[in-house]
Amino acid sequence: RIRIQVINPNTCQAMTKTIGMAAQAAAGPDSEILAVCPSEGVPSIEGHFDEAIAAVGVLEQIKIGREQGVDGHIIACFGDPGLMAARELAQAPVIGIAEAAMHMATLVSTRFSIVTTLPRTLIIARHLLQLYGFSHHCAALHAIDLPVLTLEDGSGAAQRKVRERCMQAIKEDGCGAIVLGCGGMADLARALTLELGVPVIDGVSAAVKMVESLAELGLSTSKLGDLAYPESKPLSGKFQVFNP
Ligand SMILES: O=C(O)C[C@H]1NC(=O)NC1=O
Numbered sequence: 001r002i003r004i005q006v007i008n009p010n011t012c013q014a015m016t017k018t019i020g021m022a023a024q025a026a027a028g029p030d031s032e033i034l035a036v037c038p039s040e041g042v043p044s045i046e047g048h049f050d051e052a053i054a055a056v057g058v059l060e061q062i063k064i065g066r067e068q069g070v071d072g073h074i075i076a077c078f079g080d081p082g083l084m085a086a087r088e089l090a091q092a093p094v095i096g097i098a099e100a101a102m103h104m105a106t107l108v109s110t111r112f113s114i115v116t117t118l119p120r121t122l123i124i125a126r127h128l129l130q131l132y133g134f135s136h137h138c139a140a141l142h143a144i145d146l147p148v149l150t151l152e153d154g155s156g157a158a159q160r161k162v163r164e165r166c167m168q169a170i171k172e173d174g175c176g177a178i179v180l181g182c183g184g185m186a187d188l189a190r191a192l193t194l195e196l197g198v199p200v201i202d203g204v205s206a207a208v209k210m211v212e213s214l215a216e217l218g219l220s221t222s223k224l225g226d227l228a229y230p231e232s233k234p235l236s237g238k239f240q241v242f243n244p
Pocket residue numbers: 010043044045046076077078079116117118121148181182183184
């Protein structure tokens with residue numbers, strides 16, 4: 001039995017549910033999904049400041065997951081906030097949905113486009129493309145120019161904008177695949193793939209399959225060198241939660 005902790009780094013319960021359901025839909029019969037979000041923090045992540053705040057909550061959840069003995073952790077926000085810090089803290093694999101979706105897209109296309117939420121977060125996706133070495137694989141980046149939480153407002157407006165932008169990207173970018181740039185879009189990928197006839201990739205589902213693969217291969221985060229457990233020192237104030 002593989003237990004996978006899926007962390008929505010923002011504190012929106014509805015989005016945590018959307019993400020958890022998408023993860024469960026992708027999970028194999030022997031996998032159990034534990035969908036969580038930080039007990040405190042930021043309701044949505046729409047920039048560098050939000051990411052910095054969210055990262056602490058991610059690390060708290062990583063610590064809890066490690067104590068529960070989970071077989072893998074997923075950071076279900078397209079900025080992959082706290083990913084390397086989480087890998088230092090974790091024993092099991094830690095995968096961010098942006099890296100998962102980008103890797104998957106390179107396996108089924110020569111170039112992919114990204115569709116995300118606010119224009120100001122495009123720079124975060126660009127930075128990740130550079131960091132992960134996928135800049136030359138990305139044809140273009142688009143934003144639907146709606147706040148993240150409109151994906152959970154029940155109007156369907158954000159979902160319609162995502163569909164429009166995907167169609168526009170397919171027409172204009174010369175891309176072979178689309179990466180959905182938000183954890184809250186996780187439930188849209190399968191229907192859009194069928195309707196648009198090109199791979200539309202959601203990082204939550206991609207990360208679930210990658211964690212399952214790593215777990216079954218007996219691979220976990222290397223503790224040799226850069227990702228060794230953090231140097232032990234007495235943390236103070238609100239960070240005492242991390243003291244051993
Ligand atoms: O960066 C974005 O636009 C999306 C990102 N923000 C968030 O709260 N969850 C996410 O996946």
